Amino acid sequence: MSSSESNGPRRAGSIDPYSNSEIYYGNNDPSAINRDRRRAFSTSVRDNERDNIRELLGTLPTRRGSHDEASGNPRKFLIDVDETLGALLKQEDTDKNMQITIEDAGPKVLSVGTAGSSGFRRVDVRGTYMLSNLLQELTIAKDYGRKNIILDEARLSENPVARLSRLIKNSFWTALTRRIDGSNIEIAGKDPKDWTDDPRPRIYIPPGAPEQFEYYTNIAKEHPELRLDVQLLPADITPDYVMGLVDKPGLLALAMEKKYNEDTKQEELSGVPFVVPGGRFNELYGWDSYFESLGLIVSDRVDLAKGMVINFCFCIKHYGKILNANRTYYLTRSQPPFLTDMALRVYERIKSEPDSKEFLRNSVLAAIKEYHTVWACEPRRDPITGLSRYRPEGWGVPPETEPTHFLHILTPYAEKHGMTFEEFVKAYNERTVVEPELDEYFLHDRAVRESGHDTSYRLERICGNLATVDLNSLLYKYEVDIARIIRVHFKDKLPIPQEFRTAATQDIEFESSAAWDRRARKRKQTMDQLMWDADKGMFFDYNTVTKERKVYETATTFWAMWAGLATPQQAAQMVQKALPRLEAFGGLVSGSEESRGPVGLERPNRQWDFPYGWAPQQMLAWTGFLRYGYEEEAERLAYKWLYMITKAFVDFNGVVVEKYDVTRPIDPHRVDAEYGNQGTNFKGAPREGFGWVNASYVYGLDILNAHMRRSLGAITPYDTYYRAVNGPGASAF
Numbered sequence: 062m063s064s065s066e067s068n069g070p071r072r073a074g075s076i077d078p079y080s081n082s083e084i085y086y087g088n089n090d091p092s093a094i095n096r097d098r099r100r101a102f103s104t105s106v107r108d109n110e111r112d113n114i115r116e117l118l119g120t121l122p123t124r125r126g127s128h129d130e131a132s133g134n135p136r137k138f139l140i141d142v143d144e145t146l147g148a149l150l151k152q153e154d155t156d157k158n159m160q161i162t163i164e165d166a167g168p169k170v171l172s173v174g175t176a177g178s179s180g181f182r183r184v185d186v187r188g189t190y191m192l193s194n195l196l197q198e199l200t201i202a203k204d205y206g207r208k209n210i211i212l213d214e215a216r217l218s219e220n221p222v223a224r225l226s227r228l229i230k231n232s233f234w235t236a237l238t239r240r241i242d243g244s245n246i247e248i249a250g251k252d253p254k255d256w257t258d259d260p261r262p263r264i265y266i267p268p269g270a271p272e273q274f275e276y277y278t279n280i281a282k283e284h285p286e287l288r289l290d291v292q293l294l295p296a297d298i299t300p301d302y303v304m305g306l307v308d309k310p311g312l313l314a315l316a317m318e319k320k321y322n323e324d325t326k327q328e329e330l331s332g333v334p335f336v337v338p339g340g341r342f343n344e345l346y347g348w349d350s351y352f353e354s355l356g357l358i359v360s361d362r363v364d365l366a367k368g369m370v371i372n373f374c375f376c377i378k379h380y381g382k383i384l385n386a387n388r389t390y391y392l393t394r395s396q397p398p399f400l401t402d403m404a405l406r407v408y409e410r411i412k413s414e415p416d417s418k419e420f421l422r423n424s425v426l427a428a429i430k431e432y433h434t435v436w437a438c439e440p441r442r443d444p445i446t447g448l449s450r451y452r453p454e455g456w457g458v459p460p461e462t463e464p465t466h467f468l469h470i471l472t473p474y475a476e477k478h479g480m481t482f483e484e485f486v487k488a489y490n491e492r493t494v495v496e497p498e499l500d501e502y503f504l505h506d507r508a509v510r511e512s513g514h515d516t517s518y519r520l521e522r523i524c525g526n527l528a529t530v531d532l533n534s535l536l537y538k539y540e541v542d543i544a545r546i547i548r549v550h551f552k553d554k555l556p557i558p559q560e561f562r563t564a565a566t567q568d569i570e571f572e573s574s575a576a577w578d579r580r581a582r583k584r585k586q587t588m589d590q591l592m593w594d595a596d597k598g599m600f601f602d603y604n605t606v607t608k609e610r611k612v613y614e615t616a617t618t619f620w621a622m623w624a625g626l627a628t629p630q631q632a633a634q635m636v637q638k639a640l641p642r643l644e645a646f647g648g649l650v651s652g653s654e655e656s657r658g659p660v661g662l663e664r665p666n667r668q669w670d671f672p673y674g675w676a677p678q679q680m681l682a683w684t685g686f687l688r689y690g691y692e693e694e695a696e697r698l699a700y701k702w703l704y705m706i707t708k709a710f711v712d713f714n715g716v717v718v719e720k721y722d723v724t725r726p727i728d729p730h731r732v733d734a735e736y737g738n739q740g741t742n743f744k745g746a747p748r749e750g751f752g753w754v755n756a757s758y759v760y761g762l763d764i765l766n767a768h769m770r771r772s773l774g775a776i777t778p779y780d781t782y783y784r785a786v787n788g789p790g791a792s793a794f
């Protein structure tokens with residue numbers, strides 16, 4: 062890795078050109094300002110006019126009209142932020158979207174003054190990538206209130222792989238971090254999915270956390286300007302109760318810890334931090350958090366991954382499940398379960414800390430409780446096969462979806478009842494109109510959302526009946542992880558405290574590994590029998606009602622490798638037969654085109670179908686392939702995915718989005734299915750990327766060898782890279 066990739070130490074006597082924005086532009090580090098007055102003007106001189114700036118530049122070798130580069134020093138520019146920003150946008154942002162991309166038709170060159178000549182000598186900044194980096198840097202400098210800056214040319218021409226990794230590790234994670242407490246409720250309370258007339262911040266507190274109720278009530282009293290509405294949840298959360306909250310949606314409280322406050326000199330409650338996905342998703346999500354954690358761990362932010370595990374344990378204790386996300390409209394459903402793997406990965410990194418064993422104990426107890434009360438009991442557990450399904454409780458129209466989402470489904474019913482669309486939704490939600498067919502539709506729709514794969518023709522109108530390969534692979538992983546944790550870390554005898562007892566464990570004082578090993582063996586056997594298709598080399602979903610194996614080809618088949626339930630033979634067949642059906646230009650596609658079937662006006666694209674690819678599918682497949690020794694395949698898939706992300710990042714002003722069209726080499730970030738893509742709509746500079754894509758980037762880079770990382774930095778497509786390594790005649794497939 063280059064020094065920029067590793068964000069190595071600063072060069073003596075100056076600021077690293079690749080340092081974080083708050084160091085580079087801010088005044089958070091006064092010593093940095095003193096160290097290099099040439100760059101970081103102190104706040105008191107921010108408003109200086111050009112002449113004053115030149116004065117400040119006294120320490121620079123001022124060689125008007127000379128060639129800076131001749132000195133052998135890296136080039137720096139002296140820039141008037143507003144003036145340059147105005148000129149840059151006017152000339153280069155020809156489609157006026159506040160981004161400079163390959164679609165803009167400007168001259169693609171702008172001259173700027175060098176710092177070595179105090180701005181007299183001008184040199185060209187050329188090409189979309191450097192110009193868009195200039196736009197990003199100026200936008201951020203402006204955020205910091207800077208009027209004038211000295212900018213390293215190296216910051217504009219930075220290796221794109223290094224730049225994106227640096228942004229993810231140093232900026233995006235921070236921008237996506239939330240904690241719910243008085244300091245943050247205004248930001249964390251915001252919900253772009255709150256379509257009610259008065260989207261004020263509102264927080265619901267479970268009855269088991271009275272200290273939080275008191276805390277937020279005080280905040281609401283002391284800060285009336287927040288308009289914070291504090292509500293106490295009932296002990297029994299029923300689908301009726303949840304439906305009654307449609308008009309007053311709010312945040313669900315998360316874990317808090319006592320911390321010493323330096324200002325008030327007393328202990329205060331403080332929210333345990335977590336990372337949100339980004340865009341319209343401004344809350345703690347179930348499976349997003351797992352993938353984010355993989356990226357956070359690689360980014361040395363184990364503290365945040367640990368915070369999310371602690372928050373999950375809080376959710377299991379107070380809401381009975383790891384929530385789809387912590388908003389009231391998600392109360393009845395969960396998301397794909399990853400807690401055991403997440404806790405183990407965090408534990409591995411913190412095991413030398415004094416509370417680490419307690420952390421692991423709490424996590425495994427919570428996971429056992431979740432297993433018994435959410436996934437391995439009815440309605441999710443199918444009593445005949447013993448396999449599990451996504452099948453949450455609830456009723457009515459999910460209010461968080463954009464208002465038009467169900468137009469095609471509900472309009473015929475509205476017409477039948479002589480109502481407008483809005484009148485019908487209200488009447489149906491209030492049960493003054495009863496439509497059993499619609500109830501069945503929404504049962505499956507809720508299941509689709511619980512599966513995380515919302516939405517896909519693989520699951521629509523059927524999901525609640527399917528024992529899916531994804532869910533059962535994850536539960537197999539729970540079973541083997543729990544067995545291992547009990548055996549290895551708790552001497553095969555884990556006492557179950559009263560608060561973790563469930564109907565299934567009421568009479569069990571201790572858990573031991575044997576029962577969990579048995580459960581895992583049984584599940585694997587049933588999956589082999591009902592879901593494995595040797596001819597196709599894939600695991601398929603099983604319909605527990607019609608008792609037939611489905612034929613929809615999906616990337617979730619590789620989750621069986623991630624979980625370790627596939628035999629080596631099954632793994633070999635998946636690599637040989639399933640992979641070619643699902644591999645595309647930018648990595649794995651969610652499902653095959655053939656399985657999705659034709660799309661058009663009457664049958665619109667669904668975001669979890671062909672041609673879209675999602676970070677979680679990629680990350681699980683890479684890990685699964687590595688687990689079974691398929692390094693070459695894992696590297697190839699990771700390379701393709703990262704290449705696609707890097708290319709879009711370079712060509713489209715630093716864009717990093719929620720999902721990609723993995724069949725589109727030029728603009729894969731353009732996805733208009735359902736609610737569209739998240740992460741495209743920024744002005745000037747990207748601030749947060751998207752949680753699991755950020756994670757996939759830094760996690761995937763770790764899988765690639767050094768040669769691949771270098772090629773990626775040079776934006777080399779996979780087949781070109783492959784031919785360079787294996788000879789011009791070689792074919793990448």
Ligand SMILES: OC[C@H]1O[C@H](O[C@H]2O[C@H](CO)[C@@H](O)[C@H](O)[C@H]2O)[C@H](O)[C@@H](O)[C@@H]1O
Nearest residue numbers: 338342346349385461462510513514515
């Ligand atoms: O608002 C519509 C739906 O949005 C969420 O789903 C999508 O975003 C989630 C957060 O990144 C992600 O976990 C999920 O896989 C995506 O499909 C939400 O989870 C759904 O419940 C919601 O209806």
Ligand SMILES: [Ca+2]
Nearest residue numbers: 154156158160
């Ligand atoms: Ca533009």
